[in-house]
Amino acid sequence: MIPLVLLAGFLGAGKTRFLTELVPALAANGTRVRVVLNDFRDARIDASRLAEMEALVTPLNGECVCCGSLRELLNVLYQVPPESGSVMCIEANGATETDELLAHLTADARLRHYTLPLQLTVIDATRWQKRWWHNALERAQVSTATHVFLNWTQRVSAERQALVRGALQELNPRAELVSSAAFADWLNALTTRVAATTHREVAGVAAAARTDVAHGRHAHPFGxxxxxxxxxxxxxxxxxxxxxxxxxxxxxxxxxxxxxxxxxxxxxxxxxxxxxxxxxxxxxxxxxxxxxxxxxxxxxxxxxxxxxxxxxxxxxxxxxx
The missing domain is CATH 3.30.1220.10 (CobW-like, C-terminal domain)
Incomplete structure (x- = not known):
């Protein structure tokens, strides 16, 4: 199976920057990286940045992958061969409603050669919950995450960092706060462990305990x-x-x-x-x-x-x- 990772986060939070750190860390361990980029205008620009790091990148310009571009995204995922030793990352645009997209990625039987979807949400420490009427969307993107990366911490005080970390923990206590290096190590371990598994079961329900690679389990809290x-x-x-x-x-x-x-x-x-x-x-x-x-x-x-x-x-x- 191929680990399937949804990379979420509000506009400008630093999702592509996170990928520029994650891709080399995965490649250093021999893990091949495929990336689908969804952006309203600049997907091809970001795709060029990542392609220089030997990632296989597919840009999706246009509407959000949770609605207008969903069919295009799924068609890309269907066509990827079930090769072991690789990871599929979907960088969603900042307006994505992650609950809708995760539901499709979880229940679609044609995606059985992928693991249940994981979600890493990138949060801008300087702008968390300072987005006016978009605050609810930002919170929703955290509520379904399995992992969270807190970006731009060097730009804020220790007090602000603590406040944001506390808010994220309260909103989603199941999500693990990670660095790009720690997440790369985690994904490398998962990639190795599921390499011999051909497909996941899809029975309309996907809800279980938190993923625990160290103890040989790949479950998922989102369902x-x-x-x-x-x-x-x-x-x-x-x-x-x-x-x-x-x-x-x-x-x-x-x-x-x-x-x-x-x-x-x-x-x-x-x-x-x-x-x-x-x-x-x-x-x-x-x-x-x-x-x-x-x-x-x-x-x-x-x-x-x-x-x-x-x-x-x-x-x-x-x-x-």
Whole structure:
């Protein structure tokens, strides 16, 4: 298998700078590096910088890989041969919603020759949570990370460093704060360990304990679970279910029918930082079924499935379309 690394971080945080340190450190150990760069305008410029370090670089100019350029990204990943001794790094642009992208990278069966996705988020110590209306996106990019790199620490005081480190630890206690050298050592060890494994299992759910290479385990705290809903549910009960989702669920969405209007199907969304439920009337395909997709860290998947099953009223039917 090939370790799959998502490199995230807000605009200007220093993601490409981190790669210019990571790539030589991996190459020094004989690990081949492939990089997919996603940037609105300058992907080819950054690609030239990294190609000089003997990385195999694919630039993706255009929209964000979590939405408009997602298909282009996946097509690139599908075509990479399952060669051992290599690492695939995706440098996402600063506007990427990491929870959406990780869900695709986790659940897509055509990516079975990669490990479950790891995420390193680069944080600018000078600008952490000083981005006005973009602060929520910056926090979201940390919430799904397995590793965090704190950049530009030489530009801030020791007090500022401590404040930022404390905030990151509180936001995501599972993430490990690393240097580029330490992360390179970690990736080299993982690359060696998974070299003889041909593929990972993809069963719709990927949620487990923190990765621990030293003890021979490659698990991942981030997960995406797709769970079926009853044919129809009580509207108020479903709203309570969404409002009471545990903090481990970063994002949730899906399709739902309500007992008081069983002929209608809705797209439902629970967005990060919001307690309310968003509903949009849908015109689904004939075979569309009520479902929920849950994205998060250390989610109680079995508990969620039990709570969903209990929402269906007895004897409810759906009128013929």
């Amino acid at each position: 995406a679970a797709s769970l079926m809903l009853p044919a129809v549910v009580e509207r108020d009960a479903f709203r309570r279910f969404v409002q009471e989702l545990p903090p481990a669920v970063v994002r949730a969405k899906g399709l739902v029918r309500f007992a008081d209007a069983p002929g209608n199907m809705y797209v439902w969304n629970k967005l990060p930082g919001r307690k309310g439920l968003r509903l949009d009337l849908s015109r689904p395909h004939a075979d569309a079924q009520p479902t929920g997709v849950f994205i998060g860290v250390g989610m109680p998947v079995a508990e969620l499935a039990e709570r969903l099953a209990a929402l269906g009223p007895p004897g409810a039917t759906i009128p013929a379309q």
